Amino acid sequence: MTTTAEGSGATTTMPRIGDPAPEFTAVTTQGKIHFPADYKGKWVIFFSHPGDFTPVCTSEFVTFASMQQQLAAYNTELLGLSVDGIASHLAWLQQIKDKITFRDHKNVDVTFPVIDDASQQVARKYGMIMPGEDSTKAVRAVFFIDPKGVIRAIIYYPLILGRNSAELLRVIKALQTTDHFGVATPADWQPGDPVILPIPENMTGMKERQETLAEGMTCQDWYFCTKEIPAEEVESAIRAK
CATH class of the missing domain: 3.30.1020.10 (Antioxidant, Horf6; Chain A, domain2)
Known part of the structure; x- marks a missing residue:
């Protein structure tokens, strides 16, 4: 079940905690995906960022990519999205690898999929466009989706605020702990x-x-x-x- 909100003449779908993750098919930097079917049996951190070639997003991508192995140890995959096209994504990720150093992380290869969502279809399906913040860019949304494809937690950040990667990992550990014990x-x-x-x-x-x-x-x-x-x-x- 979802709720809807109106803003700037556009309807935004807002999935809720406990809802099945809305389904979609998309082209990504790692090929086409069918979500959440392709991730069955995995935890997923599905996040949006405002735009390629932007500084806060760059710091996040370096950080997130550097923790992929750590997340994999908890059966967790990353999936990114912005309302940019695939060519922009690929060019930006190459620049991150070639030019960016952030907190001693350098030559970082971003290998998790980043969705081409120039149409904004997926972003709007997940309520990632908030017109009060920006009508043309996604905010920094984070959806924690469990192995059954159910949304278990949601965190939203404004464009200007970079996310705390340690908190994202803590949420994954906490959700898995509550389920197990x-x-x-x-x-x-x-x-x-x-x-x-x-x-x-x-x-x-x-x-x-x-x-x-x-x-x-x-x-x-x-x-x-x-x-x-x-x-x-x-x-x-x-x-x-």
């Missing part, structure tokens, strides 16, 4: 930090929990119980086998 993660969670246990359905359930607290479990109140899971156990559970 049936827990929630607190603010600023990192593997090895305590996780949050589901709230009991009733006081009887809370009493039973308090009477049977396992090692590593702590309850500060009926609604706030945590459990220790060692970082090694988390990493072993969520890293790609």
Whole structure:
């Protein structure tokens, strides 16, 4: 299910958390893709950037490409998009490899697909065009899509704000941890930090929990119980086998 918003005379589709990722076929810098079918069984970070040959986007692409191997260890692929054509993408990515150094990353080869979306069809399907920010460029949207093709988290940034790559990786780890262990993660969670246990359905359930607290479990109140899971156990559970 989606909601829609009107802006500058154009209708923008807004997928929501829990929705199936909208389907599309597109040409990319790595060939044609059918999304999300081609990524079945994989986590995907699908992100948009405002434009090729722009400085903030360049810093992001160097950073994202440099963490591809790290993301792959968590069964996660990157997929990029801007409302530029394939020739522009390819020329820009070549310049990144040949000329750009950012935070000691240089000669970076961007091998994840970047979608040709000069028509804006995919960007509008995913609500990446926000007329209040810019009617002709995509904002910095990030969609976290699980192996079943379901949208699990969404983050939006304005054109002027580069994304935090460490946070994108943290979100992937947190989502995979919650799925595997049936827990929630607190603010600023990192593997090895305590996780949050589901709230009991009733006081009887809370009493039973308090009477049977396992090692590593702590309850500060009926609604706030945590459990220790060692970082090694988390990493072993969520890293790609």
